[in-house]
Every structure is written in structure tokens, then in C-alpha cells.
Amino acid sequence: MNIKMFLGRRSIIAFIFICLTGILGPVLIEGNPQDTAGAPFAYPIWWNSRNLPASADFAFNEKGCGFEWSKLPPAVFSLMGTIHADPKANVKIIWRTPRRKYILASLTGQSVYWLNLDGRDMIFKQFLGLPLIGKSVDFLFPSKGRYSLEIDGAKYADLKLSLPGQRHGLLGTDQRGRDVFVLLVYGIRTSLIVGISATVIASFLGMGFGLAAGYIGGWTDTLIMRAVDVLLSIPTLPILMVLAGIWGKGLWQIVLILSIFSWMGTSRSVRSLILTVRESPWIEGLKALGAKRSYILWRHLVPETAPILLANIALGVPGAILSEAGLAFLGLSDPRLISWGRMLHEAHSFGAFTEGAWWLLLPPGLGIVLLCLIFMDIGRYLEEQIDPRLGGGGRDA
């Protein structure tokens, strides 16, 4: 096999790139991918962003502060921090918009106040006299102009006004405000681990059964091949769903479940190869020289199946990745485990459709497609190397 040509193939370069991203990405990205990074359903920063505000934080001391606002309202209005004051004094926090002023809080009777106000809070909305259904930010940010926060009667204050915008990161955020790009990078690992390990296990199972069926023959052969026929004529997804439902949805359980139900193809092709090789003259010769069965099996038949096995692994990975994504899409995966299928599940179940949040849908889906195409291409290349007659796919079948 020509190593230089192999490495020069586009699919191999893409595969190496994706692997590196999957391994290095989680190391380089700081923080937990499950943490909230911005407002829910924030757009990607480069998309349709002329009027949408980016996330902004403002720090205030007891004097208060003002700023200019020229965009649409932010996604969330939240004010946090501490205020120290004389217990007898009445502390008022006033939010001045270009239209009118709101008293956000009126505090008295303590020397220290901890504030945590959120515009989505029903009680806070009621306190402000805003409609309970609807977004409070539309009233707190009614138009362009100068906004200011004033604090009356405080000795000392340390407040932070957080205004998560509707723009965040390379690929926006999901329904919980997590960064989609970070999730995407973390998802690579799951897809690769599940896809590759399930296929490797399945291929070895298939090789074992195929060798047994082809070399031992007789009843073993009949039994294994009947089992293959039966397993191939049962719909896979329902059985995978039932198994994932009862056995558990962890990463390795899914790997195991997938590999139990995908060894059949490999065992068929290994068996047919063994059947032809078994009758060949050089095996006859070995037998005549007095070679033991186990010697023939391990030294001659197993190496003979290796190329088929390699191509089978590469061609089988897309199937495993698709199955895993399908299960995760149906919600039958560990909710704590970030995977592309899980991302699609959450996009489908938690309102990405009503929000029109395409950035929750396209990146994981296209990622799955890309990985599958890469493995198909590698597999086809390996197959061509094994059997040059297959070369150039598009010509006569």
C-alpha cells in the first residue's frame, strides 16, 4: 500500500483533522461545556447581527452609571451584587429608560442586601407592574437612547448588570444557553469512540463467527449462518431501542448493544473467503506436510482475512455512527453525555423549531454526514487496495 498516496487522500487529511479537533478541542476549551455561556437560542455572532446586541456586562458602584444603547433589547436583564447601607435608610434602585423610570427595588431595614434580580422572574415582573406573560426586556429596553441605573441611599454598592445578548460564539447557543460550538467539539469524541469501538468489536465477533462457520463447517456453519439470517431479518432499531431502554444508556452499554447487532455482514464475507481459501492447493499442501489445524487457522487463515476485516471496519463505522445518532436522537442516550445525536434530540424536543434555530440542527447533522462520508471513502480505498478490480467505482459493475 502506498503510504504517501494514502496520507495524501482528502478523506484521510479530514479524518486526522477531525481527530485532532476531537482530542485537543476539549483540552484547549476552558470551562465545562454544560455551563451556561449566554442567553438561550442566541444567534451565531456572524449571522444577521446588525440589530442584535452582543452580551454585555456593566459593573456599578454606589453612584450608579449610564450607557448608550442602540440595538434591540438584550435577551435577559439581570442584576446581581451587594449593597451596604444604613438599616434606617431606604435604598432605591432606579432604572431610567428613555421612556420612563422603573424602581427595581426598594429596600429597608438591613445593613447588607444581596441582590439577584432577573427580568424573567414572575414576582419581579409583578413588582415592576409589567405584564406577566411576555418579555420584560421589551419594556426595560423600549428604544434606542440613554439608559442609566441610579442607586439612592446606599453607603457602598457593588452591582453587576448582566445583559446576555442574542449573539454568542461561532455557532450560537442552545436552549440552555450552552455554547453550540463547544458542544460540537465535545461531540466528536463520542461519535468517534462509539463508531470505531462498536465496529471493531463487531468485526472481531464477525471474524470469529465467520472463521468458525467457514473452517469448522457442518453443524456449526448451519447454526451460525441461520443465526445471521434471523438477525438480518429483524428490524435493528426497535431492538436497539428496547435494549437501550432496559440495559441502560451509558456510552459503553451503547457500544456493546451496537456491536452485538452488527457483526453479521463481516461474518458472511469472512466465511465466504475462508470457504474459497480452505480448498486452495497451498492449504492442501500444508495439510499434507502435517500442519495442525490450529496452525493453519492462526498462521494462514486469520492473516488472510485481515484486509477484509480492515475494510469492513472502515465501511462499518458509518453504520454504527448513524445508529448511535439515531438512538441518541430518540432520547435513548445518557443525557450527561454530549453527542451529536443528543444535540439533534434536544434541538427537536426543546423548541429549536419554533425559534428557527438552524444552528442547533445543521452543525451536528453535517458533522455526522461528514464523518460517515470520510469513513466510506477510507473503506472504499482500502477495498480497492485489496481487490483492484473494484477500482474506479463508477465504471461497469
Next chain:
Amino acid sequence: MNKSWLLRRIFSSLAVLAAVLVLNFLLFRIMPGDAVSTIIDPNFSPEAKNRLRALYGLDRPLIEQFFIYIKQMLTFRFGLSFLSRKPVWDELMSRLPGTLALMSSSMLLSSVIGIWLGVKASLNRGRWIERMVLRAGAVTASFPGFFVQLVLLMLLARTFPLFPLRGSMSIPQPAGTSAIIFDYIWHMTLPVITLTLMGFGGWALYVRNLMVRTMGEDFVLMARARGLTERQVVYGHAFRTILPPIITIMLMSVPGLVSGAVITESVFSLNGVGTFLLAAVSGHDYPSAGAAFYLLALITVICNFLADVAYGIVDPRVRIEAGNK
């Protein structure tokens, strides 16, 4: 039709059915705890727990359970659903027509379109139609079906609201029979179209390969030499010989079709056996999950059997060969 051949087919279908039954029995016995542990409250008294176990027959020996289970499965008495407390059979029967309609219409459409495109591609070697068929076959194999469906759903139901976002009926239901039928078709259009879109590529590729091989054979040359029209050569001679393999691929595509229908029902929130299975699996409703899985496997077995029989009808060699034995 030849009797012994038919008997062999029936026997092999029954073997698959038996395997499904055993698998279905074992699946729900190898899990941690037992099937009623999810509906047993820890505060139940031991008597109540035992009564519940006895109600579901879990206090008997495994072998006895197995025979009771086989009897139940063969007579379609699946018991009560844990979730809805209604007979599982009624629940399944109210959902089965929807699933069958989805599966059969998409299978019909994708096979007809695929076969037609495949034949056309094989007659137009090297033209755009052949290149399109080759590409479609390769691309649809590596696209997760549900992703394509999600994208089309977002595009055609959200961005351009031509189709409904979810469900197999409008709520409230429209009045009048014709309005209900129209409403149902409107809801089913997008699922069927997307399933067809995912399926026709493989069909076209397969038929094209078969046809290319057949068109190079001597009997086609002979037919041409006899002065038959191209139409007669293609459809009367070449196409007829590839019918048996087409039926084989139909047989082999049924399990995939069932899987596709399950996931399609989830994407479009259709009311069908697939969504019922999913709800049962995620809600630990074991009687329902087992019954739904059994029903889906049964559909596959029946379809396989029908395809086998059709194969025998289309390919005379099968009958003659079997008759000689």
C-alpha cells in the same frame, strides 16, 4: 405453486418468528430487577408486592413463564399497559394503520421512482441521469435519514410554512370525512416524501447495476437480432429477468424500512407504533414495549414471507428447482 417449496418458506419464516419470540422473552428477563419493579412503590407492603408479581406471573418458574408468554404472544393477549392502564392490543391496533400507511406508501413510491430511474440510467450510460443516480445512491447511504427530515421539516414547516410542524391530524379535527382525509394526507405528505427521498437512491443504484449487467448478455443481443423494438427488448426481456433480484432487495429492505418508519414517526410526532414503542421504552412500560417490538418484528416476518412467495411466482427457476428435489 410448488408445495414443498412453499412449506420450506413457511418453515423458515416460523424459525425467524421463534427466534424473535425467544429474544423478546429473554430481553425482558435479563434486565436488572424485574418488569414490575418500576411500578412497585418502595412503600408497598410485601403482600402488595407479591400480589403484583403474581398478577404479571413473575412468581412462577422461568420455563412456565416462557410457555405462558408464548401463548399470550400467539393469541395477541399482551395485557395492560403500565402507563395508560388500557389493553396494549387496543393501543397498538389504533396506531398500526398509520404506521402501515407510512411504510407502504413510502416503499411503493421509492421503489417505483428508484426502479424507473435505475432503468433510465442504465439506458443512458454516461449521461447526466446516470451520474445523478450514482451520486444519489452514494449520498443517501451516508445521510442520517432523520437529519434530512429535520432539515426539510424546518425548511418546509417553519421557514416556508407549507406543511404542519407535527402530528398526524390537526387539533381540533376538521369536520367532514373529505376534510379529515385531506387533513391526514396533508400531514403525511412530508414524512412520506422524506422517507421516499432517503430510499429511492439505493433502489436506483441497485436496479441500474442489474440492468447494466443484463443488457450486456447474449439473450438481449439475440432479442435485438430478432428485430424486436427497443421497448420490447428492455421491458419484455431484460427487465423481466431482473425482477427476482428486485424482489430480493425488497425483502431485504423491510427491516430497514421498519427502522426508518420508527424514527420518521418520532421526527414528525406521528401517532404510530414507533412512537408508541419509544414512549413505552422511555417510560419503562415493559408490556407495551415488548408487544410493540413483537408487532414490528411480525410485520417484518410477514413481509419477508410475502416477498419469498412473490419471488417464487416471478422466477420459474425456483419452482422447477424445488420440484426436482
